[in-house]
Ligand SMILES: Nc1ncnc2c1ncn2[C@@H]1O[C@H](COP(=O)(O)OP(=O)(O)OP(=O)(O)O)[C@@H](O)[C@H]1O
């Protein structure tokens with residue numbers, strides 16, 4: 001054999017070996033794919049990847065649904081985040097909706113892949129599910145009780161070029177956690193919880209109020225909105241000063257001035273649930289404590305008509321009755337305030353407490369003490385500014401020849417936004433509605449209901465901002481920790 005034939009022969013031999021290796025690998029892969037259970041398949045592939053991993057340019061992170069029997073926050077976040085990255089080229093999707101959600105959710109099905117782009121980096125995601133049958137028949141089949149005891153293991157794998165490992169851990173995964181939080185908040189239906197028989201029962205909160213449609217003096221509205229926004233952005237600040245992340249508002253004003261409307265607008269703006277606490281339903285301080293600790297974070301605790309909710313005047317009498325334990329525990333203002341200031345503050349985050357009253361002057365001084373409520377908001381009678389908002393809400397107009405007369409009358413007489421709104425709703429024809437309003441206001445003026453107390457322009461009357469010591473220090477230092 002000459003040297004040329006020798007070279008051809010040895011090349012052939014190498015090629016045959018290479019083909020048979022590739023062939024066996026393919027056969028092996030087919031066998032593994034078709035005949036082995038998912039779990040075993042994963043073990044074999046991961047062992048293979050582990051053995052030859054250093055040849056690969058790819059890096060894979062496994063995100064399991066549960067880790068050490070507790071749910072994995074990153075799995076939940078990835079699942080939520082990926083729902084927003086679904087594209088039309090995915091063949092099989094899962095569709096779901098539960099009572100808590102506003103819309104149908106599409107998500108990856110077992111084995112499906114999705115490619116996400118973050119800062120120009122490609123991330124290949126895959127969902128894997130394995131089902132195990134524990135072989136126990138659990139009786140009749142229904143939603144809570146499937147006929148067989150199945151359990152499934154789910155996990156995501158996310159694969160990317162290994163040079164992006166640091167970016168992935170430092171930026172991409174935290175980005176997913178943050179985004180998922182935002183998505184969940186935006187998609188959630190708000191709840192209104194009411195207390196009865198010592199526990200909270202929720203219903204869907206469908207309050208239409210928003211800050212745009214709320215009739216309120218412009219500067220006051222701006223101050224309240226800014227205060228809320230500042231509050232929700234200050235997690236780190238509250239942590240740093242070691243204070244509970246909560247804020248209290250006292251809303252006062254006559255019936256129909258929009259106290260409940262403002263609460264609805266706050267809930268919609270912050271996407272917070274409302275806990276409407278009816279103190280008449282609560283007999284003891286212990287029952288009150290139980291209710292308050294069961295409140296979730298990101299919520300508004302509302303106590304309407306705080307002046308007439310409990311006969312607070314009896315509270316000192318109760319204290320004297322030391323022998324009767326149950327009477328001693330009777331619901332009291334101090335019990336409520338102690339709990340809000342104390343234990344409850346430290347057990348939750350992002351809580352807003354709102355008290356409403358028609359008669360600020362009737363309130364127990366303990367409630368008005370500086371530092372108790374952060375802001376006192378006077379929801380006053382309807383002034384020109386509020387009228388403009390209401391008329392825009394109901395008739396979508398911002399100018400009309402009758403406005404001047406109405407605004408003049410509103411400066412003279414006391415009419416609540418509710419009274420004005422009622423007139424504006426009486427007819428779809430603007431002129432008719434405005435004429436009705438003029439008659440109402442003239443009637444009030446003729447009856448001598450002079451509007452001496454109307455302070456729409458008197459901002460000091462409208463708002464008492466009870467600044468806290470540390471906030472004063474912070475603003476004087478010019479620093480913002482939010
Ligand atoms: N400031 C306002 N902006 C917009 N609408 C208002 C306002 N005030 C009152 N309304 C209208 O009047 C209705 C009653 O107002 P709301 O229940 O908010 O008053 P309130 O101050 O809570 O009264 P109460 O003291 O009786 O609880 C609302 O449903 C809304 O239609």
Ligand SMILES: [Mg+2]
Nearest residue numbers: 259260261304
């Ligand atoms: Mg109300």
